[in-house]
Amino acid sequence: MVTISIAPAAFVAIASTLPKGYTAVGRPDDQGGYQVTLDPRVRDRLNARRRPGESYSDVILRLAKGRRETLGTFMKLPALD
DSSP states (O other): OEEEEEOHHHHHHHHTTSOTTOOOOOEEOTTSSEEEEEOHHHHHHHHHHOOTTOOHHHHHHHHHTTOHHHHHHHHOOOOOO
8 A cells, every 4th residue: 555645625536436335534644635545556547647747636636527437436446355
């Protein structure tokens, strides 16, 4: 698992895609955002989608803009065995 920091708006975007009964857990960071723990493969997917100068939050918000189901699918991974 890896930990990244994201802006509050990106955290809300992720949380809004979760199925009922699931909650997003973020730990406040020292810059007003949240630290979230991800599977390294999700971080790799974010890196693959990053444009020059973009933060993880920028990528998440770009994916979420009008496409909630895409962000939800993007963040999910099959269970690890």
